[in-house]
Amino acid sequence: MKAIPSLFSILVLMLLLSSASCGGATSQAQSADSISESSRTAAPFDADTALRYIREQVAFGVRTPGSEGHKACASWIESKLRDWGYTVTLQHFIGTDYFGKEVQGTNIIATLQPEHEERILLMAHWDTRQVADHDPVASRQQEPILGADDGASGVAVLLELARQEALKPSGKALDFVFFDLEDGGGSQSEDSWCLGSQYWAKHPHRPGYSAQWGILLDMVGAHGARFYWEGLSKEYARPLLATLWQTAAQLGWGNYFVQANGSQMTDDHVAVVRELGIPSVDIINFDPTRPTGFGAHWHTTADDMNIISRETLRAVGETVATTVREDL
Secondary structure, eight states, X not given: OOOOOOHHHHXXXXXXXXXXXHTOTTTTSOXXXXXXXXXXXXXXOOHHHHHHHHHHHHHTOOOOTTSHHHHHHHHHHHHHHHHTTOEEEEEEEEEEOTTSOEXXXXXXXXXXXTTOSSEEEEEEEOOOOSOOTTOSSGGGTTSOOOOTTTXXXXXXXXXXXXXXXXXXXXXXXXXXXXXXXXXXXXXXXXXXXXXXXXXXXXXXXXXXXXXXXXXXEEXXXXXXXXXXXXXXXXXXXXXXXXXXXXXXXXXXXXXXXEXXXXXXXXXXXXXXXXXXXXXXXXXXXXXXXXSSSSOTTTTSTTOSGGGBOHHHHHHHHHHHHHHHTXXX
Protein backbone atom coordinates (compact mmCIF):
# COMPACT_ATOMS: atom_id res chain seq x y z
CA MET A 1 0.00 0.00 0.00
CA LYS A 2 2.85 2.32 0.68
CA ALA A 3 6.02 2.81 -1.26
CA ILE A 4 8.84 1.48 0.88
CA PRO A 5 11.49 4.21 1.27
CA SER A 6 14.55 4.15 -0.94
CA LEU A 7 17.99 3.57 0.54
CA PHE A 8 18.66 7.29 0.19
CA SER A 9 15.49 8.15 2.12
CA ILE A 10 16.40 5.72 4.85
CA LEU A 11 19.89 7.22 5.19
CA VAL A 12 18.42 10.72 5.38
CA LEU A 13 15.93 9.59 7.99
CA MET A 14 18.70 7.96 10.03
CA LEU A 15 20.58 11.26 10.06
CA LEU A 16 17.46 13.18 11.07
CA LEU A 17 16.71 10.79 13.90
CA SER A 18 20.26 9.93 14.95
CA SER A 19 20.01 11.73 18.26
CA ALA A 20 16.97 9.68 19.21
CA SER A 21 18.45 6.41 17.93
CA CYS A 22 21.75 6.85 19.70
CA GLY A 23 20.01 7.70 22.93
CA GLY A 24 17.83 4.61 22.82
CA ALA A 25 14.28 4.00 21.64
CA THR A 26 12.75 6.10 24.40
CA SER A 27 15.09 9.10 24.25
CA GLN A 28 12.40 11.48 22.93
CA ALA A 29 9.61 10.40 25.27
CA GLN A 30 9.19 8.92 28.68
CA SER A 31 9.97 5.24 28.90
CA ALA A 32 7.02 2.91 28.48
CA ASP A 33 7.65 1.50 31.95
CA SER A 34 7.46 4.84 33.71
CA ILE A 35 4.43 5.95 31.71
CA SER A 36 2.43 2.82 32.39
CA GLU A 37 2.67 3.36 36.15
CA SER A 38 0.06 6.12 35.92
CA SER A 39 -3.23 4.88 34.48
CA ARG A 40 -5.83 7.02 32.74
CA THR A 41 -9.48 6.76 31.90
CA ALA A 42 -10.13 6.47 28.20
CA ALA A 43 -12.50 8.75 26.33
CA PRO A 44 -15.59 6.97 24.95
CA PHE A 45 -14.96 4.65 22.01
CA ASP A 46 -16.98 1.55 21.09
CA ALA A 47 -14.74 -1.01 19.39
CA ASP A 48 -17.70 -3.27 18.60
CA THR A 49 -19.28 -0.46 16.59
CA ALA A 50 -16.00 0.15 14.77
CA LEU A 51 -15.79 -3.56 14.01
CA ARG A 52 -19.31 -3.46 12.58
CA TYR A 53 -18.35 -0.52 10.37
CA ILE A 54 -15.54 -2.60 8.88
CA ARG A 55 -17.93 -5.48 8.17
CA GLU A 56 -20.36 -3.11 6.47
CA GLN A 57 -17.63 -1.70 4.20
CA VAL A 58 -16.31 -5.15 3.30
CA ALA A 59 -19.88 -6.20 2.47
CA PHE A 60 -19.82 -3.68 -0.39
CA GLY A 61 -17.00 -5.71 -1.94
CA VAL A 62 -13.89 -4.05 -3.30
CA ARG A 63 -13.98 -0.23 -3.20
CA THR A 64 -11.74 0.37 -6.18
CA PRO A 65 -12.27 3.51 -8.30
CA GLY A 66 -15.39 3.30 -10.44
CA SER A 67 -16.66 0.03 -8.95
CA GLU A 68 -20.16 -0.46 -7.59
CA GLY A 69 -18.66 -1.02 -4.14
CA HIS A 70 -16.84 2.29 -4.41
CA LYS A 71 -20.04 4.18 -5.20
CA ALA A 72 -22.03 2.41 -2.47
CA CYS A 73 -19.38 3.00 0.18
CA ALA A 74 -19.15 6.72 -0.60
CA SER A 75 -22.91 7.09 -0.15
CA TRP A 76 -22.80 5.05 3.06
CA ILE A 77 -20.07 7.21 4.63
CA GLU A 78 -21.82 10.42 3.60
CA SER A 79 -25.19 9.25 4.93
CA LYS A 80 -23.83 8.32 8.34
CA LEU A 81 -22.06 11.63 8.80
CA ARG A 82 -25.09 13.66 7.74
CA ASP A 83 -27.31 11.63 10.10
CA TRP A 84 -25.00 12.62 12.97
CA GLY A 85 -25.34 16.30 12.15
CA TYR A 86 -22.12 16.95 10.28
CA THR A 87 -21.73 19.40 7.43
CA VAL A 88 -20.50 17.17 4.59
CA THR A 89 -18.58 18.31 1.52
CA LEU A 90 -17.97 15.98 -1.41
CA GLN A 91 -14.85 17.00 -3.30
CA HIS A 92 -14.70 15.40 -6.74
CA PHE A 93 -11.45 15.31 -8.68
CA ILE A 94 -9.86 13.47 -11.59
CA GLY A 95 -6.95 11.10 -11.05
CA THR A 96 -5.56 7.87 -12.43
CA ASP A 97 -5.89 4.33 -11.15
CA TYR A 98 -3.22 1.64 -10.81
CA PHE A 99 -3.46 0.84 -14.53
CA GLY A 100 -3.10 4.47 -15.62
CA LYS A 101 -6.77 4.88 -16.51
CA GLU A 102 -8.41 8.23 -15.79
CA VAL A 103 -10.94 7.94 -12.95
CA GLN A 104 -12.97 10.21 -10.73
CA GLY A 105 -12.13 10.33 -7.05
CA THR A 106 -14.19 11.74 -4.21
CA ASN A 107 -12.83 13.13 -0.96
CA ILE A 108 -15.45 13.21 1.80
CA ILE A 109 -15.05 16.02 4.34
CA ALA A 110 -17.20 16.21 7.46
CA THR A 111 -17.10 19.22 9.75
CA LEU A 112 -18.40 20.20 13.16
CA GLN A 113 -18.44 23.86 14.19
CA PRO A 114 -17.26 25.17 10.81
CA GLU A 115 -17.05 28.73 12.16
CA HIS A 116 -14.18 27.94 14.55
CA GLU A 117 -10.70 28.98 13.46
CA GLU A 118 -8.76 26.54 15.66
CA ARG A 119 -9.35 23.12 14.17
CA ILE A 120 -8.25 19.49 14.53
CA LEU A 121 -7.89 17.31 11.44
CA LEU A 122 -8.56 13.54 11.48
CA MET A 123 -7.85 11.55 8.31
CA ALA A 124 -8.05 8.12 6.64
CA HIS A 125 -8.42 6.76 3.11
CA TRP A 126 -11.52 4.84 2.03
CA ASP A 127 -10.57 3.31 -1.34
CA THR A 128 -9.05 -0.16 -1.81
CA ARG A 129 -6.22 -1.39 -4.00
CA GLN A 130 -6.89 -2.76 -7.49
CA VAL A 131 -4.22 -5.44 -7.35
CA ALA A 132 -3.04 -7.91 -4.72
CA ASP A 133 0.52 -7.51 -5.98
CA HIS A 134 2.09 -8.98 -2.83
CA ASP A 135 -0.10 -12.08 -2.72
CA PRO A 136 1.98 -15.25 -2.22
CA VAL A 137 -0.12 -16.95 -4.92
CA ALA A 138 1.08 -15.49 -8.21
CA SER A 139 -2.18 -16.25 -10.02
CA ARG A 140 -4.05 -13.98 -7.59
CA GLN A 141 -1.79 -10.96 -7.80
CA GLN A 142 -4.00 -9.20 -10.35
CA GLU A 143 -7.10 -9.50 -8.16
CA PRO A 144 -8.34 -6.46 -6.18
CA ILE A 145 -8.18 -6.61 -2.39
CA LEU A 146 -11.11 -6.33 0.02
CA GLY A 147 -9.14 -3.97 2.24
CA ALA A 148 -10.64 -4.84 5.62
CA ASP A 149 -7.51 -3.39 7.21
CA ASP A 150 -6.08 -1.35 4.34
CA GLY A 151 -8.82 1.19 4.02
CA ALA A 152 -11.81 0.01 6.05
CA SER A 153 -10.15 -0.01 9.48
CA GLY A 154 -9.11 3.64 9.35
CA VAL A 155 -12.54 4.65 8.09
CA ALA A 156 -14.24 2.62 10.82
CA VAL A 157 -12.24 4.22 13.63
CA LEU A 158 -12.84 7.70 12.20
CA LEU A 159 -16.57 7.06 11.92
CA GLU A 160 -16.79 5.85 15.51
CA LEU A 161 -14.82 8.91 16.65
CA ALA A 162 -17.25 11.09 14.69
CA ARG A 163 -20.26 9.31 16.21
CA GLN A 164 -18.94 9.74 19.73
CA GLU A 165 -18.19 13.40 19.09
CA ALA A 166 -21.76 13.93 17.91
CA LEU A 167 -23.14 12.16 21.00
CA LYS A 168 -20.96 14.06 23.47
CA PRO A 169 -19.24 17.07 21.90
CA SER A 170 -15.75 17.88 23.11
CA GLY A 171 -16.24 21.54 22.31
CA LYS A 172 -13.48 21.39 19.71
CA ALA A 173 -13.77 22.06 16.00
CA LEU A 174 -13.14 18.78 14.21
CA ASP A 175 -12.72 17.98 10.54
CA PHE A 176 -12.91 14.35 9.40
CA VAL A 177 -11.41 13.85 5.94
CA PHE A 178 -11.82 10.56 4.06
CA PHE A 179 -9.39 10.55 1.15
CA ASP A 180 -9.97 8.70 -2.11
CA LEU A 181 -7.48 7.30 -4.67
CA GLU A 182 -4.83 6.69 -2.04
CA ASP A 183 -3.99 3.12 -2.92
CA GLY A 184 -3.46 3.05 -6.67
CA GLY A 185 0.24 3.77 -6.65
CA GLY A 186 3.15 1.87 -8.11
CA SER A 187 6.81 1.52 -7.29
CA GLN A 188 7.78 3.70 -10.25
CA SER A 189 6.61 6.95 -8.66
CA GLU A 190 5.84 8.15 -5.15
CA ASP A 191 3.50 10.76 -6.65
CA SER A 192 1.24 7.96 -7.97
CA TRP A 193 0.08 7.31 -4.38
CA CYS A 194 -2.24 9.42 -2.22
CA LEU A 195 -3.93 11.34 -5.05
CA GLY A 196 -6.87 12.42 -2.91
CA SER A 197 -4.75 14.01 -0.22
CA GLN A 198 -2.50 15.62 -2.81
CA TYR A 199 -5.54 17.20 -4.44
CA TRP A 200 -7.14 18.29 -1.17
CA ALA A 201 -3.91 19.79 0.17
CA LYS A 202 -3.65 21.96 -2.95
CA HIS A 203 -7.41 22.67 -3.13
CA PRO A 204 -8.76 22.50 0.43
CA HIS A 205 -12.52 22.52 0.87
CA ARG A 206 -12.24 25.94 2.47
CA PRO A 207 -9.82 28.59 1.11
CA GLY A 208 -6.99 29.28 3.51
CA TYR A 209 -7.77 26.14 5.52
CA SER A 210 -5.57 25.47 8.51
CA ALA A 211 -5.61 23.22 11.56
CA GLN A 212 -3.65 23.06 14.79
CA TRP A 213 -2.64 19.48 14.07
CA GLY A 214 -3.75 16.31 12.33
CA ILE A 215 -3.84 12.54 12.83
CA LEU A 216 -3.85 10.03 9.97
CA LEU A 217 -5.03 6.45 10.54
CA ASP A 218 -3.87 3.76 8.12
CA MET A 219 -4.11 0.00 8.61
CA VAL A 220 -5.16 0.21 12.27
CA GLY A 221 -7.25 -2.95 12.69
CA ALA A 222 -5.14 -6.07 12.29
CA HIS A 223 -4.15 -8.73 14.79
CA GLY A 224 -0.60 -8.15 15.94
CA ALA A 225 -0.46 -4.56 14.68
CA ARG A 226 2.49 -2.47 15.81
CA PHE A 227 2.70 1.29 15.53
CA TYR A 228 6.21 2.71 15.59
CA TRP A 229 7.22 6.37 15.33
CA GLU A 230 6.83 7.32 11.66
CA GLY A 231 9.68 9.48 10.35
CA LEU A 232 7.88 12.53 8.93
CA SER A 233 5.55 12.59 11.94
CA LYS A 234 8.51 12.71 14.28
CA GLU A 235 10.21 15.43 12.27
CA TYR A 236 7.22 17.77 11.98
CA ALA A 237 4.83 16.82 14.80
CA ARG A 238 7.02 15.49 17.58
CA PRO A 239 4.98 16.95 20.51
CA LEU A 240 1.76 15.40 19.20
CA LEU A 241 3.49 12.09 18.46
CA ALA A 242 4.92 11.96 21.99
CA THR A 243 1.51 12.75 23.48
CA LEU A 244 -0.22 10.01 21.47
CA TRP A 245 2.30 7.33 22.40
CA GLN A 246 2.34 8.41 26.06
CA THR A 247 -1.45 8.36 26.14
CA ALA A 248 -1.46 4.86 24.66
CA ALA A 249 0.95 3.63 27.33
CA GLN A 250 -1.10 5.20 30.13
CA LEU A 251 -4.24 3.53 28.77
CA GLY A 252 -2.51 0.15 28.72
CA TRP A 253 -1.87 0.00 24.98
CA GLY A 254 1.89 0.38 25.03
CA ASN A 255 2.35 -3.04 23.42
CA TYR A 256 0.69 -1.67 20.27
CA PHE A 257 2.30 1.79 20.30
CA VAL A 258 6.00 0.99 20.30
CA GLN A 259 8.24 3.83 21.44
CA ALA A 260 10.94 3.34 18.84
CA ASN A 261 11.76 4.60 15.35
CA GLY A 262 9.93 3.07 12.43
CA SER A 263 10.41 4.41 8.91
CA GLN A 264 9.22 7.29 6.75
CA MET A 265 6.03 6.51 4.84
CA THR A 266 4.61 7.72 1.57
CA ASP A 267 1.13 8.33 2.98
CA ASP A 268 -1.69 10.88 3.05
CA HIS A 269 -0.08 13.04 5.73
CA VAL A 270 2.84 13.95 3.46
CA ALA A 271 0.91 16.43 1.28
CA VAL A 272 -0.89 17.83 4.34
CA VAL A 273 2.42 18.59 6.03
CA ARG A 274 4.24 19.88 2.96
CA GLU A 275 1.44 21.84 1.24
CA LEU A 276 -0.52 23.15 4.23
CA GLY A 277 2.10 23.08 6.98
CA ILE A 278 -0.22 21.23 9.36
CA PRO A 279 1.82 19.11 11.82
CA SER A 280 0.41 15.60 11.41
CA VAL A 281 1.08 12.14 12.82
CA ASP A 282 0.66 8.94 10.81
CA ILE A 283 -0.51 6.01 12.95
CA ILE A 284 0.28 3.10 10.64
CA ASN A 285 0.90 -0.60 11.16
CA PHE A 286 4.57 -0.84 10.22
CA ASP A 287 7.14 -2.87 12.13
CA PRO A 288 10.72 -2.46 10.84
CA THR A 289 11.60 -5.96 12.11
CA ARG A 290 9.23 -7.60 9.58
CA PRO A 291 10.37 -8.59 6.06
CA THR A 292 8.35 -5.82 4.35
CA GLY A 293 7.58 -3.82 7.48
CA PHE A 294 3.87 -4.23 6.86
CA GLY A 295 1.64 -7.11 7.98
CA ALA A 296 1.66 -10.38 6.05
CA HIS A 297 -1.81 -9.52 4.66
CA TRP A 298 -0.61 -6.24 3.12
CA HIS A 299 -1.67 -5.98 -0.53
CA THR A 300 -2.87 -9.58 -0.60
CA THR A 301 -6.24 -11.28 -0.89
CA ALA A 302 -5.89 -12.17 2.82
CA ASP A 303 -6.82 -8.60 3.79
CA ASP A 304 -10.31 -9.63 4.90
CA MET A 305 -12.29 -9.86 8.15
CA ASN A 306 -10.20 -12.80 9.38
CA ILE A 307 -7.25 -10.54 10.15
CA ILE A 308 -9.23 -7.86 12.01
CA SER A 309 -8.87 -7.51 15.78
CA ARG A 310 -11.39 -5.79 18.03
CA GLU A 311 -8.62 -5.10 20.56
CA THR A 312 -6.44 -3.33 18.00
CA LEU A 313 -9.37 -1.12 17.03
CA ARG A 314 -9.98 -0.33 20.68
CA ALA A 315 -6.31 0.48 21.31
CA VAL A 316 -6.19 2.96 18.44
CA GLY A 317 -9.65 4.40 18.98
CA GLU A 318 -9.22 5.04 22.71
CA THR A 319 -5.77 6.53 22.20
CA VAL A 320 -6.94 9.00 19.57
CA ALA A 321 -10.23 9.82 21.31
CA THR A 322 -8.47 10.55 24.61
CA THR A 323 -5.80 12.67 22.92
CA VAL A 324 -8.34 14.69 20.96
CA ARG A 325 -10.23 15.58 24.11
CA GLU A 326 -7.26 16.93 26.02
CA ASP A 327 -5.65 20.34 25.61
CA LEU A 328 -2.35 20.14 23.76
